[in-house]
Amino acid sequence: MYKTCIAVCYSFAILLLALFALIVSDSGFTPASNSGAFLLQDLTAIRIWIVIAGALVFAWKVNRKEPRGLTVTVLTVLAWIMFLEDFMVLDSILFVAEHPVARAVVITRPIFLAALSYVALQQWELDIA
Amino acid sequence: MPDDKSNVTQEELDSLQRPSPGTDLTGIRSALERRSKRFKYCWLTLMGITLSYLIAYFVGLIDPFMPAAATGLVVDNQLHQVRFLLAFVMVTVGTTALSFDWRVEEIFVISAWVQAYFVVTAMVRQWRSGADEALLPSIAMLSILLTIFSLLITLIIEERKRKTDL
Numbered sequence: 001m002y003k004t005c006i007a008v009c010y011s012f013a014i015l016l017l018a019l020f021a022l023i024v025s026d027s028g029f030t031p032a033s034n035s036g037a038f039l040l041q042d043l044t045a046i047r048i049w050i051v052i053a054g055a056l057v058f059a060w061k062v063n064r065k066e067p068r069g070l071t072v073t074v075l076t077v078l079a080w081i082m083f084l085e086d087f088m089v090l091d092s093i094l095f096v097a098e099h100p101v102a103r104a105v106v107i108t109r110p111i112f113l114a115a116l117s118y119v120a121l122q123q124w125e126l127d128i129a
Numbered sequence: 130m131p132d133d134k135s136n137v138t139q140e141e142l143d144s145l146q147r148p149s150p151g152t153d154l155t156g157i158r159s160a161l162e163r164r165s166k167r168f169k170y171c172w173l174t175l176m177g178i179t180l181s182y183l184i185a186y187f188v189g190l191i192d193p194f195m196p197a198a199a200t201g202l203v204v205d206n207q208l209h210q211v212r213f214l215l216a217f218v219m220v221t222v223g224t225t226a227l228s229f230d231w232r233v234e235e236i237f238v239i240s241a242w243v244q245a246y247f248v249v250t251a252m253v254r255q256w257r258s259g260a261d262e263a264l265l266p267s268i269a270m271l272s273i274l275l276t277i278f279s280l281l282i283t284l285i286i287e288e289r290k291r292k293t294d295l
Contacts, residue, residue: 046250070235074242081215081243089207 001121005115012105012112014053019101020048050078067127069120076120079113160227168287172227175280178273179220186213194266205254212247219243234288241281247272 023044054075061068161169185191191225195209219240227238251274 042170043250046246046253070238072240073235077239078246081246082170084215085208085211088211089204 002119002126005122007118008089008112008115009119010055012108012115013051015101015108016051019031019105020044020051022099022101047082069127071123072116072120072123076116078120079116083109083113157224157228160230162289163230167289168284171280171283171287175277175284178277178280179217182273191270192195194270207286214244214246228286234285236283236294237281237288241278241285244274244278244281 054071058068058072058075061071161172182191195206223233223236223240226233248261252271255271
């Protein structure tokens with residue numbers, strides 16, 4: 001279960017990277033307004049680095065067999081905050097998820113959040129053991 | 130019938146009567162007394178900033194300093210409200226952790242990372258939303274966020290020192 005959840009998290013990260021690449025390169029992802037476009041670019045640029053850094057730090061800690069409960073918890077909290085921000089504020093102004101990749105991200109996001117939360121909880125127990 | 134009392138030592142009784150970590154509601158005052166002066170002052174400053182921010186927000190004093198004032202976007206105001214709420218959730222969790230003396234360092238580390246996310250995104254927003262026109266409000270807002278961040282870092286360092294000394 002733990003390894004499946006990690007696989008789900010990494011799959012979602014790859015999906016996000018694909019979406020970010022599409023947003024940067026494809027002009028089809030046009031937000032409702034110019035201000036929305038700036039907001040989308042700003043948040044995308046910041047979040048892509050959080051995703052890359054999170055995935056790399058986790059992989060590095062796994063490789064070095066270091067405790068990683070705190071790292072996963074920080075990433076989980078940040079993921080939930082980004083979800084809350086998107087869900088409560090940003091969804092209406094950013095873009096309508098019509099592209100298959102964007103739709104896949106929207107659909108799999110709750111699964112990713114549940115998987116990441118499970119990994120965070122499980123990781124503390126594994127660190128202690 | 131065996132005498133059960135004779136099998137239990139005083140040390141074991143004391144151990145049983147001692148509250149387990151995580152369920153010991155010691156209160157903020159005694160939790161702060163067990164820590165360094167720097168930790169105490171940083172915590173009090175953090176609470177002072179939180180209280181001042183709360184008052185200023187409801188009075189409307191910080192409205193000109195927010196990104197919404199520069200961009201005129203409702204979404205910036207809504208984003209600020211969501212983060213405002215999240216910040217108070219963090220303060221509550223931090224205070225509870227300190228009261229119970231349970232995973233204080235970890236809670237502050239998480240709060241510091243969240244604050245770092247808020248600072249970076251706020252800086253980018255201020256920069257993109259025409260900070261040249263409202264330089265002073267932007268600097269004032271960012272210095273508040275950075276002060277909170279540095280206070281959190283100091284709290285983490287002090288807590289780590291305490292744990293090492295124990």
